[in-house]
Amino acid sequence: MLQRRTVASAATRPKLPPTAPRAYFCPRQLPSNQSPAASAMASHDFRSDTVTTPTAEMLAALAQALSHGDDVYHESHATNSFQAFIADLFQKPAALFVASGTMGNQLSLKSLEPRGPYSIICDKRAHVYAWEANGVGLLSSAMLTPVFPENGIHLTLEDIKRGIVLEDIHTAPTKIISLENTLNGTILPIEDLIEISKLAKDHGIKVHLDGARLWNASVASKVSLSEYAKHVDTISVCFSKGLGAPYGSVILGDEETIKMARWYRKAIGGGVRQSGLLAAAARAAYDNIFPTLQRTHEITLALSNYIADLGYELLLPVQTNMILLRYPDFNEIDKEAKKAGIKLGNGRIVMHHQISEDAIDKLKNVLRRCARGGHKGFGGNSAIEIQRTSRIDSVGSGYGSLKRQ
Numbered sequence: 364m365l366q367r368r369t370v371a372s373a374a375t376r377p378k379l380p381p382t383a384p385r386a387y388f389c390p391r392q393l394p395s396n397q398s399p400a401a402s403a404m405a406s407h408d409f410r411s412d413t414v415t416t417p418t419a420e421m422l423a424a425l426a427q428a429l430s431h432g433d434d435v436y437h438e439s440h441a442t443n444s445f446q447a448f449i450a451d452l453f454q455k456p457a458a459l460f461v462a463s464g465t466m467g468n469q470l471s472l473k474s475l476e477p478r479g480p481y482s483i484i485c486d487k488r489a490h491v492y493a494w495e496a497n498g499v500g501l502l503s504s505a506m507l508t509p510v511f512p513e514n515g516i517h518l519t520l521e522d523i524k525r526g527i528v529l530e531d532i533h534t535a536p537t538k539i540i541s542l543e544n545t546l547n548g549t550i551l552p553i554e555d556l557i558e559i560s561k562l563a564k565d566h567g568i569k570v571h572l573d574g575a576r577l578w579n580a581s582v583a584s585k586v587s588l589s590e591y592a593k594h595v596d597t598i599s600v601c602f603s604k605g606l607g608a609p610y611g612s613v614i615l616g617d618e619e620t621i622k623m624a625r626w627y628r629k630a631i632g633g634g635v636r637q638s639g640l641l642a643a644a645a646r647a648a649y650d651n652i653f654p655t656l657q658r659t660h661e662i663t664l665a666l667s668n669y670i671a672d673l674g675y676e677l678l679l680p681v682q683t684n685m686i687l688l689r690y691p692d693f694n695e696i697d698k699e700a701k702k703a704g705i706k707l708g709n710g711r712i713v714m715h716h717q718i719s720e721d722a723i724d725k726l727k728n729v730l731r732r733c734a735r736g737g738h739k740g741f742g743g744n745s746a747i748e749i750q751r752t753s754r755i756d757s758v759g760s761g762y763g764s765l766k767r768q
């Protein structure tokens with residue numbers, strides 16, 4: 364039996380508007396002044412964990428933050444103290460608040476600054492390869508070498524050895540390994556990260572970690588954020604995904620790299636002067652939502668078992684807040700979902716702290732009605748075959764219209 368987490372006493376909880384749906388995880392997170400329509404949208408939306416609405420705590424933090432201080436002059440107290448807090452949490456020398464996960468990844472990769480022609484190796488399904496509008500080509504003039512993990516789930520040392528390019532006049536040698544944790548909701552185990560990082564050191568290669576959802580990986584694996592951080596040169600973490608902040612990511616690294624990142628951030632117009640309010644909301648997201656992730660993962664797992672029992676094919680093991688699955692006929696399911704008042708994306712179900720019990724019941728009903736039977740649980744080899752198809756391969760096809768955020 365899953366235990367319901369109690370996060371606030373009834374007395375301290377803000378009152379919900381009478382028509383707002385009950386949030387499944389932490390009822391206090393729906394602000395009392397929020398329109399029922401906005402709450403309902405977030406609580407019935409399974410497309411991503413980016414669809415949430417700011418919580419009462421985040422709005423209070425925004426209201427209370429000192430808004431003065433220009434961050435381009437390093438004078439925003441709220442931003443400086445947020446960056447110092449996050450640097451301490453990850454045990455990295457320096458941190459920089461940036462607009463988005465894409466900006467965080469791209470500034471990190473650019474600021475690692477290898478010389479000469481070079482390439483960056485990454486998972487073929489990685490965000491930096493498949494979903495960042497060729498930011499690497501545009502900003503770093505580097506070649507991306509995508510590799511698909513042999514185990515179909517996460518990269519290992521062997522995958523990296525297979526894909527790495529060492530020095531040869533004909534090549535763009537690998538100078539950066541870019542990893543992602545979590546990727547499609549699955550965890551890159553710390554043991555694999557350590558092995559890859561050792562190989563990188565032996566060859567003078569830098570390691571970047573896209574940790575947009577490292578929060579989820581850390582909670583699920585019980586490996587601390589700083590332990591992950593110890594083995595990489597730069598990390599980018601998002602506050603606007605699983606933590607539900609209205610804005611922002613942070614990149615971490617040594618002083619020199621982060622100094623360069625600040626420079627490049629300015630060059631691309633990312634120096635937000637009055638960023639203090641946004642930093643305060645991101646801090647509130649960490650303080651209030653991070654402790655709820657375990658609960659989100661438990662509910663995701665319980666839902667995935669239900670879905671597998673209906674015979675849907677799960678494409679990856681369910682380890683955090685995502686269920687990757689194949690719908691026999693997504694158009695049919697989407698139609699039913701719309702009728703039921705829930706939002707679904709093709710190929711994945713993403714859970715977050717504002718999903719309501721009502722939405723989960725509706726989703727179960729839709730999936731039960733549309734079930735065809737057949738598969739049980741994680742689909743092994745056929746799932747791996749499907750995972751080999753990245754969005755890049757499938758642009759223009761029906762599958763290519765799948766949206767990932």
Ligand SMILES: Cc1ncc(COP(=O)(O)O)c(C=O)c1O
Binds near residue numbers: 465468543575601767
């Ligand atoms: C793993 C990962 N990295 C980076 C990003 C980019 O984040 P943003 O949409 O804030 O640019 C995303 C977006 O969902 C992501 O899933």
